[in-house]
Amino acid sequence: MTSKDTPVLAVxxxxxxxxxxxxxLRKESLRVIRSLSLDVRKGEIxxxxxxxxxxxxxxxxxxxxxxxxxxxxxxxxxxKGETLTPALQRKYRGTEIALIPQSVDYLxxxxxxxxxxxxxxxxxxxxxxxxxxxxxxxxxxRVERLFPFQLSGGMARRVLIVTAxxxxxxxxxxDEPTPGLGAEAATETLRHFRQLADGGAAVLLITHxxxxxxxxxxxxxxxxxxxxxxxxxxxxxxxxxxxxxxxYSKAFLDALPQxxxxxxxxxxxxxxxxxxxxxxxxxxxxxxxxCAGAVAMRALRGGEVRCIHAT
Amino acid sequence: MRLEAKQLSxxxxxxxxxxxEDVDLRVGAGERVALVGPSGCGKSTLARIxxxxxEPSAGKVLWNGNILxxxxxxxxxxxxxxxxxxxxxxxxxxxxLCEAYTPDADMIAAMGIESAWLSRRxxxxxxxxxxxxxxxxxxxPQTKFLVCDEISTMLDVITQAQIWELLLRATERRGxxxxxxxxxxxxxxxxxxxxxxxxxxxxxx
Ligand SMILES: Nc1ncnc2c1ncn2[C@@H]1O[C@H](COP(=O)(O)OP(=O)(O)OP(=O)(O)O)[C@@H](O)[C@H]1O
Ligand code: SF4
Ligand SMILES: [Mg+2]
Numbered sequence: 114m115t116s117k118d119t120p121v122l123a124v125x126x127x128x129x130x131x132x133x134x135x136x137x138l139r140k141e142s143l144r145v146i147r148s149l150s151l152d153v154r155k156g157e158i159x160x161x162x163x164x165x166x167x168x169x170x171x172x173x174x175x176x177x178x179x180x181x182x183x184x185x186x187x188x189x190x191x192x193k194g195e196t197l198t199p200a201l202q203r204k205y206r207g208t209e210i211a212l213i214p215q216s217v218d219y220l221x222x223x224x225x226x227x228x229x230x231x232x233x234x235x236x237x238x239x240x241x242x243x244x245x246x247x248x249x250x251x252x253x254x255r256v257e258r259l260f261p262f263q264l265s266g267g268m269a270r271r272v273l274i275v276t277a278x279x280x281x282x283x284x285x286x287x288d289e290p291t292p293g294l295g296a297e298a299a300t301e302t303l304r305h306f307r308q309l310a311d312g313g314a315a316v317l318l319i320t321h322x323x324x325x326x327x328x329x330x331x332x333x334x335x336x337x338x339x340x341x342x343x344x345x346x347x348x349x350x351x352x353x354x355x356x357x358x359x360x361y362s363k364a365f366l367d368a369l370p371q372x373x374x375x376x377x378x379x380x381x382x383x384x385x386x387x388x389x390x391x392x393x394x395x396x397x398x399x400x401x402x403x404c405a406g407a408v409a410m411r412a413l414r415g416g417e418v419r420c421i422h423a424t
Numbered sequence: 425m426r427l428e429a430k431q432l433s434x435x436x437x438x439x440x441x442x443x444x445e446d447v448d449l450r451v452g453a454g455e456r457v458a459l460v461g462p463s464g465c466g467k468s469t470l471a472r473i474x475x476x477x478x479e480p481s482a483g484k485v486l487w488n489g490n491i492l493x494x495x496x497x498x499x500x501x502x503x504x505x506x507x508x509x510x511x512x513x514x515x516x517x518x519x520x521l522c523e524a525y526t527p528d529a530d531m532i533a534a535m536g537i538e539s540a541w542l543s544r545r546x547x548x549x550x551x552x553x554x555x556x557x558x559x560x561x562x563x564x565p566q567t568k569f570l571v572c573d574e575i576s577t578m579l580d581v582i583t584q585a586q587i588w589e590l591l592l593r594a595t596e597r598r599g600x601x602x603x604x605x606x607x608x609x610x611x612x613x614x615x616x617x618x619x620x621x622x623x624x625x626x627x628x629x
Binding site: 131162163164165166167170181215216217218263265266267268289291292294295296297298299321322323364365368369370371374375376377378380383385 | 436462463464468469505506508509536538540547548549550551552553555574577578579580581582583584585586588589607608609610611613614615
């Protein structure tokens, strides 16, 4: 049933809540992702940027089916048009769908890193592929025999990337793949993602480095407080704040050190106390009385925005 | 007040090539210096030696002309690149936050730390949320010098700008010295007065 236009990854109205025990036996439900919808097509890189704690990693973990057991999800995640059930997630994980995790402690501390990379691919073919991939990422053959604790931060990061791409997955989810890599290595990594996408993979690239992302991504999704504030062509981010739609996206660009380095005040609302109004209302310079209700995503100038005043 | 590295050398094991060799560096009182260089050139290793987490194979680290104290609170505090590796995963955040001192409500608010996070464990926070705790923890009143090893790459750009605003205010007010390791040239230019390239002072390379 997959046609050419079926997205490789389709997230529909995803919600994620955590049930947490507060003092005594009172149970609290914390909704950390609310009504999130996003597509990634074959050959496309969609970059996800946004506030820390907006739910970017949880989205990645939800697709892979590795959320903690106290997480409750609603909505739908489709892989090539097929609903991702836990059984399918187990089947595809590491082969069809690969994760490059944000935290370097996902490496097995007791296994030499060369072996970990080869295992991810399975079979003797993988051994050779892993070796070639190590070389391509500037990791000398001696690195294969090291244990994770013997790696520098940047080396560990590259090992995670190699481990993920060795099996040639159709969907790559990279959660902050570049910190610690250095400018050249980071650029080279993203160029490699671009090649993988051009070769037919779908890439969801979660990053705080918008500067790097906008040079390789096709579209950029801006997350805020568990939902999407804006989804826009990467081109609009290159053109600057006036080409963007949501006040949060504009504030995002203004905060970059190469721009004004000027942060807006405040923090994203805590999931335990969501406002009734627009989620950005308490920090928004454009707020009016009309922003008091819940705000839905709408199409605007070739993108999508969750703001009633955006033009 | 000054932090000095004198002829520092370091190798992880005997017989292995040195990571650092004859490194000299001096950062004066209230000075803010950026340390740059490619991945693997030894920046984080140097950061760990300067803050007393690693013993150099040769050479010494001097704080105001004296060897760093071996016991008790180190006036040179390190904030690292991987907050998840610098906290005890079994402890609650309230305990982690107060390891060195008890930050006041102003500090907690300025860091954007939600009180509800205090009862959680590290695995229940996002990377950026966790890093705010590590920064607050390092800003103890006894701290005189901060070594910041890629501390903001895991934060969103607005939080990054907020945290640097706060760190710069705190360093200015308290006259703290700052060594900032970053790959972001624009950030180095915004935050620091002087840029040092490690490959240029590291004879191992
Ligand atoms: N196990 C958990 N229990 C309760 N809350 C959690 C848990 N894991 C994450 N959260 C909360 O869910 C929200 C989203 O977390 P997530 O890790 O997805 O953020 P993120 O967007 O990846 O942030 P960062 O950019 O800082 O990595 C955060 O507010 C976090 O505190
Ligand atoms: S809906 Fe209103 S408060 Fe929300 S972002 Fe738009 S203008 Fe700002
Ligand atoms: Mg994350």
